[in-house]
Amino acid sequence: MSRSLLDGELAEKGLRGDLLQENRIGTKLVKITGSFFAMLRGTVESRKPARQTSLRSTAYLDGLRGFAALMVYVVHHEGWGHSNIEGSNSFLEDAFGYKGQYYFVGLPGMRLLFTGHVAVPIFFVVSGYVLACKPLTLLHAGEHLQLVDNLASALFRRWLRLYLPIIAVTFTWITIWHVFGLRHTDSFSDPPESTFRDEVWKWYCDFKNFSFVFENEPWNKYDAPTWTIPKEFRGSIVVWTALLSFSRFTRNARLCCEAGLVFYFLYIVDGWYCAAFVIGLMLCDLDLLAQKNNLPAIFYRLSKWQGRIFLTMFITGIYLGGVPSVTNDIEHLKESPGWHYLAMLKPQAVFDFRNFYRLIGATLIMVAMPRLPWIKGFFELSFCQYLGRISYSFYLIHALIHWAIGDRIYAAVGRVRPGHEVVAAAWMNRFTLPDYGPFGLEVNFLVPHLVLVPMTFWISELCTRLFDQPSTKAASYLYNFLLDQSTVSERR
Known part of the structure; x- marks a missing residue:
């Protein structure tokens, strides 16, 4: 098709202005990308942390959190990058066979890497573990006054620590x-507003509603x-x-109450994510007891x-974490190879069975990991530790880069999907690459990730x-600034 004919068709559709704008954007992105690679090596080297001589006992959790963030990156790109292929969602999300x-990509184990929805419950279980570690240490030591101080500080700082980066990003x-x-x-x-002022007002209204965590399902329109x-x-x-409620209980009573909370959130009400946090709390409690050889007798x-x-447990966790996720219809799960009988384990209270199986999988992985040195060692590698350090920012910005740049690169290499003719017309098929390779690992899917x-x-x-x-x-500075120092001195 001639260029003049193409221009005529675009003009008829009202898209010529968008095409010219995309050309200008393309030029800018090429320049930015070039300068980015020029700076990348120096930036990483100059900011590379000093080699650690020893790692904290829970360093593997940092690595696991970082690797889970990378899994989220993969699952979002696999789904979006293959949306131009009919049936791709079934290929990625249905059971093997x-x-x-x-x-x-659908093989048990492999599907965890390519469609890693289990990353979210892993985040929650890890968070429950980490958030409980210091308070439980104080609780086990009988330092109840310090426990209250620690919980007060943690609760005050938590919202700021989670939401300030979202505001900035x-x-x-x-x-x-x-x-x-x-x-x-x-x-x-x-779509963006016509003026920046209107955009800021819309952004403010969106965030203030999103910031109210007790809304049923808060949603941020700017970063899904x-x-x-x-x-x-x-x-x-x-x-x-x-922790505060159980702090004066005996060991066995505390553990029973923690287990009771997990049961409540899974089998009485649909609170799977709360169960994930309490599971993390319980695992931390058991690990601290194990360090003192004070576990209940059954464990020994x-x-x-x-x-x-x-x-x-680890192998089972890998399998359950890869539960078929194309739909939340339990009958579909029963028809999936290898899942008919497992589908019968779904609690009545859980609306979306996928969350239940992912959580059980994440829990089994978390329990087994520190007891399998070859697995624990992987997450203690410097790469995983680095992923852990940047994991929150990585999680917040990976989709934004995808929508700003990644989708246009997919269009450029030939992975054109419906809608590209509106938002990325100038990029479509610019540098077409072959789609040779197994599904999920095609050449024109992998190359953009370079x-x-x-x-x-x-x-x-x-x-x-x-x-x-x-x-x-x-958040820490503000808490200490507002703190009544006289009460701190009295407790010392």
Whole structure:
């Protein structure tokens, strides 16, 4: 098709202005990408932390959290990058062998890496563990006054630590729209407003509603993956409330109450994410008791089989964490190969069975991991530790980079989907690459990540230093500034 004919068709559709705008955006992005790679090596080297001689006992949890953030990146790109292929959602999300579909990405174990929805319950269980660690240490030591002080400080700082980075990231995001004229390609969000002033007002209204964590399902229109953050805050409150409530109980009574809460949130009400946090709390409690050889007797009776038990738990967790996720229809799960009988274990109270199986999988993985040195060692590698350090920023910005740049690169290499003719017309089929390779690992799917992965890492590093770490420090500073120092002195 001639260029003049193409221009005529675009003009008839009212898209010529958008095409010219996309050309200007393309030029800007090429320049930005070039300068980005020039700075990347120096930035990483100059900010590379000194090698640690020893790791904290819970360092593997940092690595697990970081790796889970990377899994979220993969699942979002796999789904979005293959949305141009009919049936792709079934290929990615259905069980291996469902209706004759045999794809490498659907293999048990592999599907956890390519469709890693289990990352979210992993986040929640890890958070429950980490949030409970210091308070439980004080509780076990009988330091009840310090326990109250610790919980007060943690509760005050938590909202600021979670939400200040979201404020900074989303405001920067809308500013980029209007300064660079870069329209996002997110189909879940509204198009940009006509003026920056209108955009700021809309952003403010959206965030103030999102910030009320007790709303049923708060949603941030500017950064969809943040749907988990209100649940993070609610789960934090559950953990600290439980710790305070159980702090004067005996060991066995406390453990029974923790187990009772898990049962309540899974089998009485649909509170799976609260159960995840309490499971993290309970695992931390048991680990601290194990350090003092003070576990309930049943655990010591099983110790001679612990190697086999934990390996079985890990493999089972991998399998359950990859539950078919194409729909929340339990009948569909019963028809899936390898899941008919497992589907019968779904609690009546849980509306979406996928959350239940993912949580059980995440729990089994968490229990087994520190007892399997080869697994624990992987998450203690410097790469996973680095992922853990930038994980929150990585989680917040990965989708924004996808919508601003990644989707346009997909269009450029030939992965064109409906809607590209509106928001990325100038990028369509610019540098077409072959789609050779197994589903989920095609050449024209993997090549864009040669740009997207290092760019996402680099911007995550910047956001960690500019937004995440300062937010943590600001919350701590504000708490200490407001603290009545006389009460602190009296308790010493």
